[in-house]
Amino acid sequence: MRAEVCDESGETREAAVAGEYPLTVYVDKRETVTLMTLGQMPEALAIGWLRNQRLAREVGEIESVCVDWEVHSAAVAMRESARGRELPEKRTVTTGCGQGTMFGDFMEELDGVSFSRGAKLSPDALFDLLAQVRARDTVYKEAGAVHACLLAAHEGARADILVFVEDVGRHNAADSIAGWMWLNEVCGGGKIFYTTGRLTSEMVIKCAQMGIPYLVSRSGCTRMGLEIARQTGVTMIGRALNKRYIVFSGGEYLQKTPPRE
Amino acid sequence: MRAEVCDESGETREAAVAGEYPLTVYVDKRETVTLMTLGQMPEALAIGWLRNQRLAREVGEIESVCVDWEVHSAAVAMRESARGRELPEKRTVTTGCGQGTMFGDFMEELDGVSFSRGAKLSPDALFDLLAQVRARDTVYKEAGAVHACLLAAHEGARADILVFVEDVGRHNAADSIAGWMWLNEVCGGGKIFYTTGRLTSEMVIKCAQMGIPYLVSRSGCTRMGLEIARQTGVTMIGRALNKRYIVFSGGEYLQKTPPRE
Numbered sequence: 001m002r003a004e005v006c007d008e009s010g011e012t013r014e015a016a017v018a019g020e021y022p023l024t025v026y027v028d029k030r031e032t033v034t035l036m037t038l039g040q041m042p043e044a045l046a047i048g049w050l051r052n053q054r055l056a057r058e059v060g061e062i063e064s065v066c067v068d069w070e071v072h073s074a075a076v077a078m079r080e081s082a083r084g085r086e087l088p089e090k091r092t093v094t095t096g097c098g099q100g101t102m103f104g105d106f107m108e109e110l111d112g113v114s115f116s117r118g119a120k121l122s123p124d125a126l127f128d129l130l131a132q133v134r135a136r137d138t139v140y141k142e143a144g145a146v147h148a149c150l151l152a153a154h155e156g157a158r159a160d161i162l163v164f165v166e167d168v169g170r171h172n173a174a175d176s177i178a179g180w181m182w183l184n185e186v187c188g189g190g191k192i193f194y195t196t197g198r199l200t201s202e203m204v205i206k207c208a209q210m211g212i213p214y215l216v217s218r219s220g221c222t223r224m225g226l227e228i229a230r231q232t233g234v235t236m237i238g239r240a241l242n243k244r245y246i247v248f249s250g251g252e253y254l255q256k257t258p259p260r261e
Numbered sequence: 262m263r264a265e266v267c268d269e270s271g272e273t274r275e276a277a278v279a280g281e282y283p284l285t286v287y288v289d290k291r292e293t294v295t296l297m298t299l300g301q302m303p304e305a306l307a308i309g310w311l312r313n314q315r316l317a318r319e320v321g322e323i324e325s326v327c328v329d330w331e332v333h334s335a336a337v338a339m340r341e342s343a344r345g346r347e348l349p350e351k352r353t354v355t356t357g358c359g360q361g362t363m364f365g366d367f368m369e370e371l372d373g374v375s376f377s378r379g380a381k382l383s384p385d386a387l388f389d390l391l392a393q394v395r396a397r398d399t400v401y402k403e404a405g406a407v408h409a410c411l412l413a414a415h416e417g418a419r420a421d422i423l424v425f426v427e428d429v430g431r432h433n434a435a436d437s438i439a440g441w442m443w444l445n446e447v448c449g450g451g452k453i454f455y456t457t458g459r460l461t462s463e464m465v466i467k468c469a470q471m472g473i474p475y476l477v478s479r480s481g482c483t484r485m486g487l488e489i490a491r492q493t494g495v496t497m498i499g500r501a502l503n504k505r506y507i508v509f510s511g512g513e514y515l516q517k518t519p520p521r522e
Contacts, residue, residue, distance in 0.1 A: 001484050006508045008384060010517065015507060020462060020483035036462055036485065123269060144481030144500075145459040168461055168483050198406040200429055201281060201297055220405035222281035222429050223262050224297065239405075246276060247267045256271065 016143035020168045023067070025049060026075045028083060038139065038146060038167045041176045042067040045167075046074035048179025052206050056082065059182035110205065113232050115213040118190025121235070122255040124157035126216065127243055129194065132161055134242075139166045140196070149173035151181065151212070152192040162186065170197030174206050181210065188212035199225040199238055199248070208232040213253065216240050221248050277404035281429045284328070286310060287336045289344060299400065299407060299428045302437045303328040306428075307335035309440030313467050317343065320443035371466065374493050376474040379451025382496070383418055383516040387477065388504055390420035390455065395503075400427045401457070410434035412442065412473070413453040423447065431458030435467050442471065449473035460486040460499055460509070469493040474514065477501050482509050 005015045024034045025046050032055075037045055043065045050056040061082035066075045129152055139146050147170035153160045163180045167173040174195060181188065188211030195203060199221035205228060207215040215229065216237045226248055229236040235250030247254060266276045285295045286307050293316075298306055304326045311317040322343035327336045390413055400407050408431035414421045424441045428434040435456060442449065449472030456464060460482035466489060468476040476490065477498045487509055490497040496511030508515060 003487055003509065006512055008504060008506050015509075017487055017509075018481065018483045020485040022485075036483075145461070145483050145486075168459070198429070200406070220279065222279045222297075222406050224281040224283075225406075226264055226278055243269065245269050248264065248276075248278075251267050 044179030048175035116189030129159035305440030309436035377450030385418035
């Protein structure tokens, strides 16, 4: 949308404002969560949210998702086998923006995580990815106030963006990627997960849960994000912009760069 | 904390990493939420979280808060009058980073919001505030990956920062301000609430709930953030940096600036 604003000189002009819409997810007609979203990929968002909250264990458990923007709802029907699964009692725990929602004991399942790493990531492929991100037309460039996430493959010095999504919350963007992966039967093996958002605990957990070995962010990381990356073996790269980055963990899975001259 | 990292040249060095620690809030011995926090003001954070979730209606309802970092807990005891108050059934979850947690019908109470505005805010006082923020030594400058919030008073061309807090989540920072205000019996009337984070719906709601008439951010706003600001009458200023800003709503409560020469 566009809004009439005025700037520091008192002049009135129009500014782009990022959309933000409520989307209430119903699971078998039970209201489960309301997400505030830009709305680029609502079906993938609903499915990815269920996935990352571990309310669905595989995509086959979900029979259908029906989004109706008239009433801002995403109605999810679960298959017989998954019906009646209770939301875990233990309600909250998490980070997100410090206060996301993740049901259950999120750390529990991480011990079982193992990655299909594929070829080592080359710094040139990473630079290629960052250049592609920079070149994109984005809501962020026009209106700000949103985060982006993407999933990419890499081969040699090239990166290939498979899906790119922006949302008002970095976790909605991440969940949309998770949902897209299920919908398109794309696994995390060998892939790169890029986010403009910070590498807090919950973001690293989601990356590990999706089985994605490379996690890249334009921003920095927190202590718990770093600990979880090291514990799970995620290769975590922060402050990635232009031709620069910092490797926080798992540097052995990056191709060696020539020493600085 | 400091961590050993390597950069794009392959060189190993130390980098500062923002702390992130779980803090589980128990209300009358019942586990209520776990917040991931930098931990600068844990008591204020716990109290502010209860306040902004409307689980406490006034500070007098809270008997004590006891933070124990050994077990990462904040044990809140409520007074007799407020005991046994049920968490609302409807786990309305809202924005935050797109997925915060707010109990109950958050919009319901906003109709009753009214501000004690005090004097009109002068652009010079705003610039003074931004200069003070810029000059501060912050975790952000050293480690990144955190957001800051502050509460300030203003008079003439001067701003006076009353409390400044950084946290890994912008909502934790905002809640800490809310808790600090209750603990120090400071009301929102006439004040400025500044955040480095985006002006999404939930942030504007919190500002309005705290009765703070001026909301300023370094970032932009979303559609719902803007709608709620206009509905509640919050003067909302975004993209505030150095000598620039954009007034999204309530510009009539800013002192007029001379026309651009």
